Amino acid sequence: MLVESRGDGGAAAPRLLERDDDLHTIDVIAAAAAGGAGSMLLIEGPAGIGKTALLDHLRGRAAAAGMVVYTARGGDLERGFGFGIVRQLLESTVLGADVGERERLLAGAARLAEPVFTDVESAASIADIAFATLHGLYWLLANLAERAPLVLLVDDAHCADDPSLRFLLHLAPRLAGLPILVALSVRTSPHKVRAELRALTLESRAPVVRPQPLSDDAVASLVRALLGAGAGDRLCHSCAVATGGNPFLLSELLGEFRRTGRSARTIDPSDVDQLVPERVSASVLIRVSQLGPAASALARAVAVLGEWARLSTCVRFTGLDVTQAADLAAALVDSEILVHGEPLRCVHPLIRTAIYEDLSHTERADLHARAVRVLAEQHCERGVIGAHLLATAPAGDLSAVAMLREAARAALAGGAPETAVALLRRALDEPPDDAERPDIVSELGIAEYEIGDASATVHLREAIDTTADPLTRARAVMALAWSNHPDADSQRAQLSFYEQAASEVGLYDRELQLQLEGARLGALLLNPDLPDGFEQAADRFSDFPARTRAECLIRSFVARRALQTGPVAVAGDLAEQAARHPALVSEGGHPLWRTNVTICLMEAERYDAAEHILSRAMRHAERMGSPQWLARAQWLRGLVRHRRGDLRAAEVDGRAAVDIHGAAAPYTRTPGLVVVIDTLADQGRVDEADALLVQRGMDGALIPTLFAVLPLLARGRLHAAAGRHELARDDLLDALSRIQSSRGTFPWAGDVRVALVPVLLALGEDVSARKTADEAVSCARVAASPRRLGGALRVRGLCAGGRERLDLLREAVDVLQDSPALLWRAQTLVDFGRALRLAGQHDEARDILRAGLDLAHRCRAAPLADQAERETRAAGGRPRRRAAVGADALTASERRVAEMAAEGMSNKDIAQALFVTLRTVELHLSNAYAKLGIRSRQDLAGALVGDGGQPR
Structure with a gap:
């Protein structure tokens, strides 16, 4: 009104x-x-x-x-x-x-x-x-x-x-x-x-609109418009006080006057406050009851059925014939209870509430149960029926259990896991029979895991403990394995579940059995302190084929096992076999499958193969709208790119993984952050990396697990780059200790030792430095890894002097000559060039240093390039300077968007792939155009390529 x-x-x-x-x-x-x-x-x-x-x-x-x-x-x-x-x-x-x-x-x-x-x-x-x-x-x-x-x-x-x-x-x-x-x-x-x-x-960025109660003047205007100009000031004021200026309450009050035929002269202002707001509900119910029991039944049907209260449905619900129901609906419209049209609907939610709340709890439950029967007969969709079942009383009806489960499956498939959880919990209240309960509990646990509900573990364990069906138990165990990966303690506690379920389900589903074996291998890998654990379990499958998805998953653990013994080429071969199944780049099969393959390919220096797999995995995750899988693939690709020395591209991937918020955000943020910290340190952006450490809470004590190895390594390298050598030593020794406790299943001991040796030398701990370098060389020769051996020989050379230093550094350069690990090649060349200069061999030093300088520029390793430039000048050379302009000036986000646009992707495609808005893509491209000095995306590819066709 x-x-x-x-x-x-x-x-x-x-x-x-x-x-x-x-x-x-x-x-x-x-x-x-x-x-x-x-x-x-x-x-x-x-x-x-x-x-x-x-x-x-x-x-x-x-x-x-x-x-x-x-x-x-x-x-x-x-x-x-x-x-x-x-x-x-x-x-x-x-x-x-x-x-x-x-x-x-x-x-x-x-x-x-x-x-x-x-x-x-x-x-x-x-x-x-x-x-x-x-x-x-x-x-x-x-x-x-x-x-x-x-x-x-x-x-x-x-x-x-x-x-x-x-x-x-x-x-x-x-x-x-x-x-x-x-x-x-x-x-x-x-x-x-x-x-x-x-x-x-x-x-809400717009102002929140909060309509205010009507003033006394507005109320008076409306009262006189309806009751006539003769309505006195006292009556108008009474209406304003009684309704508080609320338009609906005023409408109901004046409507009551109109319906009863009362004029302004016959209304006692002192009686007005007895009519509203408390008596609005009573007035509604009286108007309905005056039309007879059948009208009350129809009004209740409308209140219960809600948006599904079509006349034909109400007819079946109430038992009225069509003509009678249509006449009663018209009468309810005339009484201002319903609005005209289909579906039947109350004129205001308060009227529907008045009718619905007049029902007792038992009456409501009974009417919703009747709605279930009517809607089921009409083959209404399962979600609607499920909504009504939620409002019924448990009655031990197995058909209700079946409908609730069907509605829950539809809700989960439709992206509404919280609705599925409510439906399945109601199904348990019905209750189901003892044989069906474990299946429902398992489905509930899976749905709860989707919404991050801690009850998921409880329900999945109940399903595991109570079901007599091996398939139900095996599926619940696999869901449980996903729900708390990569928590080592939880995985350790679940080892017996994996073993029992695998032994039971083998006769029914070999693939599921092997997935359980893979889950067990993953749990053992995360718990290397178990005697005769991962190694013995993995060796059982050493001659296993790699054809199906589960077989390839198993092969990835065999590859991981091969890293412990060397040579790394064997692990690389096994990893390529494990990557044969297309599921590796789609849903992954197990959280560690793709990680195992990536680590082994990376250690074997097969960076192209690893990047290809991870890029395909990212494209699949983008199509499927899964930020969790995108972040997992993106941080791994960042790790590979950093290893090969593509620092800016690695930073792009690392930052994207950190920024993505999905179900696994806590798991993916730290690995992604490791990549970012590493690349910033190598680019000389130490202050930026320090600020990021503090901002992301990685500057304090780290959780004492194997997953702290990479954060400790990255933080130690950052401390070293900043000249904080004691802090660097502490972090790197901590990382090395944790790696050694893994018995080689976490293969970064060589990287830690290579980072640690210069730190020890800077602290004057020459004996420890030499011992650490010798260990690095020895392990690298066993692994037959050119990268590991080249890096170990380089730091061993830094511990030596005179001819021994030159010989060791020359050998390191030779070993890394064809290595795709460009950053380590560049570092080795610069160190060798400096040693040659100090030995007075300036001509050879200049050639070596120029090669190192070019590689450092390609990697965007500014501190190393600066060092190479200084050494080149000291050796009598004239190095070329390269300013951070063009592609080098792009931020990580701008670079990521620009590269995708250069590949021919539209703004919409880019936004969909990165889970950002179109406006965000447009802003990044606009900034990129300005920094690159171009006007359109057609010029991007050329602007992003540097001298010699190498990506900038």
Whole structure:
């Protein structure tokens, strides 16, 4: 009743009272969205304050401006239906499109959203299915917005389902640069506000619109418009006090006067405060009851069925005939209980609440049970039926258990694991029979793992302990293995599960048996202190074939075992065999499969093969919308690139892995950070690396596990680069101790020793330095690794003097001559060139130093290049200077985007692959063009290539 009619005699023009400022704010935000400045608009206030009227105004303005408007409305029942709000908004558009249009809408990453709108039996098994769905929905909207600006209106968002709220929260910071306005009405409540709504308020960049109660003058205007000019000031004031200026309550009050035929002269102002707000519910129920029991039954059906209250469904629900139900619906419309149209709907959520809350708890449960039967007979989708089952009382009905499980599978496949968890927990309450319970508990544990619920481990263990089915136990054990990887203690405790499940399932599923064997090998690898553990277990499979996915997984552990004994070429061969199955670059099979293969290929200096595998894995993760798998592949590729000396590319990968937030973010952040710290140290950006260490909390004590080896190595090298030699020594010795406790399964002892020797020399600990260098040489010869041997000979040469130093450094240069480990080659050349200069062999020194300088420049190793330049000048040479311009001036993010654009990827493809917005890509490309001195993406490839065709 915010509307006042104005006009001269003829048709009146409606006007919202006292909402000019709110309407202006809405109009400005809508205009900005139409121009491409998308945003989130919240309209917040108590029930009845006029939030829906403001959304209706926005709907009209948007439609008149040529924007496409999608609408949805939250409700208590809809909260149990995964992505219910999203489906209200977009389902008819997606499913109603012809084949060509549907392909356009679901192109690219938007395909990941398809399971939200299709009642699929199951979805492809991918990690991060919840995030992948949000990622797909975002790009579905982006595709929709290519044709026309969009407005998404969600009324009563406080009653939205959790997955839809999660999507709105995902969408809010990504609207900039898109012609999309998302407008939500949210009811303020004295009770606890849902965390997602608080977060949405923070994410809303537009001012929050909070409509205020009507003033006494506005109330008087409306009272006199309806009751006549004779309504006195006292009556108008009483109406204002009784309703608090709330438009809905005022509407109900004046409607009651109108329905009873009371005029202003017959109304006692002192009686007004007895009518509202407490008696609104009573008034609604009286109006319904006056129409008879059948009308009450129909009204209750509408309140219970919610968005699915079509007349035909209500007929089956109530037992009324079609004609009678239609007449009663019309009568309820006349009584201002329902609005005209399909589905049947109450005129205001408060009216639906009044009817629904008049039901006892038992009556509600019974009516929802009836809704389940009716909707099942009509073959309604499983999610809707599941939402009603959540509101029923447990009754030991096995058919209800089956429907809840089906609804949970659909929810999980559709990217709504939290809904699946609620449905499966309700299935356990029913309860199922003893034989079925372990399966449900296992499914619940898997769904809980998807949302990071700590109960996942408890439920998976219950399934393992209680099931009599070997397949159920084996699948639960594998899910448990994933849920707490790479926690060494948890994996250690689960060894008996892997062994038992593998022995039981062998007769039924050989692949699953081998996956369990792989999980056991992974647990043993993470716990090297177990006597006769990993080595003996891996040796059992040394002659095993490598054809199937699980066989290739096993072969990767055999390759890892080969690193302990050498030569590294054998491990490289085994790793290439383990990489044969295409699953390695898709879902991975086991968290350590790809890691094993990468480490072995890297140690064998087969960097091209490793990069190829990891690049394919990244492309697959991008298509599947899995930030977890993308981060895992990206940090490994960064590790490989750093090893070969491609410092800027390694930094790009490392930073991307650190920035990605997925289910495994804590696991992937630290390895990615290791790559970034290493590359910054080698580029001479020590202050930047120090700040990053502090910012990411890697500057203090590290968790005493094997996974601290690489952080300790990177931090030790950084301390050494900064001249903090005592700190460097402590970190490197700690790393070496942990590696030695792994009995060689973590193969970085050579790198640690090569980093440690110069530190010990700087501290004057020459004896320890020589001993460490000798150990490095000895181990490298056993491993038959050119990189390890070249690096060990170099630092051994630094411990020597005179002819011995020259001989050792010359041998190191010869060993590394054909090595693709460019940074170590460059360091060895510079050290040898310096030794030659000090020995007075200036001519040979200049040639060696120039070669080292060129390699250092190619690697972007600024401190090493500076050293080579100084030594070259000291030897009488004139080195070329290279300034950090062009491609060298790009940030890691700009470089990443520019490289992808140079490969021919569109801005949308890049944004989808990197899980960022189009605006972010546009900004990075704009900055890259300016720094490279070019104007278009056609010039990128040439600008990113340096002298001799080498990447800058």
